[in-house]
Amino acid sequence: MVAVTEKWMRSSLRKHESLVLGMLRRHGPLTRGELGDLSGLSRTTIYTVVGALLDSGAVRASVPTVGGRGRGRGRPAEQLSLNLRVADLLGIDFARQTVRVATMTAAHGRISSASRQHGPDASWEERIDIARWLTGRLTGGTPRLDTLGGIGVGLTGPVGPPGEALPGSVHRDAVSALVSERFGMPACLDxxxxxxxLAERTWGAAVDEQDVLYLCLSHSVGGGLVVGGTLHRGAHGVSGQFGHITVDPEGESCPCGRVGCLETVASIGAVLGAHGSATDVPQLVAALDAGDEAAYAALARAGTFTGKVLADLCNAVGPGVIVLGGELTGAGPALMEPLRRELDANATCRGSRPPPRVRPAELGDAGAALGALALLLHRP
Structure with missing residues (x-):
């Protein structure tokens, strides 16, 4: 009988803990009194549940800073909030025609990832349903939304502040609303x-580096900067649009509306078009292996222009490490040798300091989904 009672008490405690965690997810920081009012739990139960959550580290407590002392109102009530470093976290990357999901478990920080492709005409509702399905697959069934402490989401193209529509970007606010509706909590988007x-700086090729420049050569060309250990977004959230730096004023038109952007010579489509017969990167690499001079020429052109852009960026922001990602980096020396040559020739190095180190990305296709986890971990 005693064992049955103890089992019931543990089950009841877990149920109440889930209730309190859910309220903190939905409402943000709350006092014990506010938790009691919202949950209907007794004062004694709230203090027992909160005490257990504080002991486990799932919840943290803080006292708000208020101005104006001596007004007789006493010390502000302690506020409780989720500790994102121990809560389960979910990262979603809505890539071009693929949804990628990464999860981090609260118990021991284990990270898992999965992906699924979809057609070019898939709606956002369908893509979010895929994300939910992948989440369930990683968590052993239906999505364990009751344990989630945060959701990070990656979108293609520029992602500005909420409420601001940027040219060439997806509808940020609409996607945010759909994710929040399907997963039951607000999402952090980037x-x-x-x-x-951010993922390469947290877990990959640039771990603990303070100043990092990342460039991705894929179907589009873009990247990002870590400056002083912090992800740099710019005043309006458009930093990292390196693919739209002009490299050839007489060149091809770019989807952004300009002419001769780096993306028009160094994206997958541009390089395949310059080659003329390969239809994907593996075919292009096979052409290289066969000694195809047209393949070497297309990649040398892309590498040369990319190296010049990287040199200019290095002269402007001074990174210690450059990380290169994207499918085109699989072309190897045919791309990397002209890139490195132009970078070394044009990057300004003062005194005895060496040029920036160039490293291949280590996290592959899962990088953005992992970065969505890192975004939550680095959130104040």
Whole structure:
């Protein structure tokens, strides 16, 4: 009988803990009194549940700073909030025709990831349903939304502040609202290339580096900057649009409306078009292996222009490490040798300091989804 009672008490405590955690997810920081009013739990139960959550580290307590002392109102009530470093976290990357999901468990920080492709005409509702399905697959069933402490989301193109529509960007606010509706909590959104930058700095090729420049050569060309250990977004959230730096004023038209952007010579489509017969990167690499001079020429052109842009960026922001990602980096020396040559020739190095180190990205296709996790971990 005693064992049955103890089992019931543990079950009841877990149920109340889930209730309190859910309220903190939905409402943000709350006092014990506010938790009691919202949950209907007794004062004694709230103090027992909160005490257990504080002991486990799932919740943290803080006293708000208020101005104006001596007004007789006493010490402000302690506020409780989720500790995102121990709560389960979810990262979602809505890539071009793929949804990628990464989860981090609260118990031991284990990270898992999965992905699924979809057609070019898939609606946002369908893409978010895929994200929910992948989340359930990673968590062993239906999505364990009751344990989630935060959701990070990566989107293609520029991602500005809420309420601001940027040219060439997806409808940020609409996606945010859909994710919040399907997952039951607000999401933190950012550009997927900026998130890949943060992931490489957190877990990949630039761990603990303070100043990092990341460039992704894929179907589009973009990247991100970490400056002084912090992800740089710019005043309006458009930093990292390196693919739209002009490299050839007489060149091809770019989807952004300008002419001769780096993206028109160094994206997958541009390089395949310059080659003329390969239809994807593996075919292009096979052409290289066969000694195809047209493949070497297309990649040398892309590498040369990319190296010049990187040199200018290095002269402007002075990174210690450059991380290169994207499918085109799989072309190897045919791309990297002209890139490195132009970078070394044009990057200004003062005194005895060496040019920036160039490293391949280590996290692959999962980088942006992992960066969405890192975004939550680095959130104040």
């Amino acid at each position: 550009s997927n290339t900026r998130l890949a930058t």
